[in-house]
Amino acid sequence: MTARTIAVVTAGLSQPSSTRLLADRLAEATRAALGPETTVEVIELREVAVDVTNNLLTGFPSPRLRKAIDTVTRADALIAVTPVFTASYSGLFKSFFDVLDKEALDGKPALLAATGGTERHSLVLDFALRPLFAYLRATPVATGVYAASSDWGSVAATGALQQRVERAAGELAALVSAAPEAVGEPEFASVPFEQLLSGGV
Template sequence: MTARTLAVVTAGLSQPSSTRLLADRLADATRAALGPDTVVEVIELRDTAVDVTNNLLTGFPGPSLKEVVDTVTRADGLIAVTPVFTASYSGLFKSFFDVLDKDALEGKPVLLAATGGTERHSLVLDFALRPLFAYLRAHPVATGVYAASSDWGSVSATGALQRRVERAAGELAELVKAAPEKAVTDELTSLPFEQLLAAEGLN
């Protein structure tokens, strides 16, 4: 059996950010539930912003963005974490998932999480993130994780957040374990025909 792979997409803009901190906690808890041989790939969307914009304008990813997209597409499980902007996910977060192929996340186990200033924004999980990933035909776990600023402010609050993290991570691990292993595909045959033509300068 090959090692399971876990892609972690975090859309925090500052460095360091509470979004990345939450993403790391979720990744560590999921890896602990899956086993030490789990391969974790963390993707900071702030590093892909220019490439994502170029992809939206041209229709094709550059080499570095293609590598990121392939990492997400091939992963056995996905953790997606966004800060809340104007009561929804960030524009960068949405733009990244806009450039994925419409079938890229079909059936993929996903843990959804978000960070924000107050508890009032926690409904973003159910009213913004879940509809997006339902459209992409992914398989979100039942427990989403939202972390407000107050969740980092005391031992009791941090402990409550960690319990939510571990519950969601356990659910993601169970879905990943239950999924059949993916067959190895030829990289060239998996590319869209238009992209092959563009690479050869024939379009």
């Protein structure tokens, strides 16, 4: 079975944070669906916040930010989780994706998720996150996962959240499994110059 790499981008600011907790659950469920050979690489944006800002100002990533960017670019799939600020994704979350190359997420399977204090902000998945990743030409799975504070408060609520997590993770695993493996550049055979002149390529 092919080994896969999943990049997890989490924009929680506190430590510990419900955003990181949700990211870990999504990563664990995706890894379980894909198999134990799957590698999960987590990027805590709070750890590169200054680097992201400097990159926006100078246009040059630090080595630490370059490593995070390369992790996302080279991964087979992306799990992106943001806290909700002012009814949208956080500024740090958006800034990180602003510094990526415009083709970095082209066609990449993605699972979108968010955390917030109230269920009223669950529409952030469809009205903020999906348009952003559509612009980046990623391929989000159908199920987005939103976790409000109440989703962590009882066994029943946590169980319902876990069902959404496993459904979204299963969809991401299916997309990753169906994606063709990366292939190298095609090899071109050399053609004699005389043959090129005669048009007999």
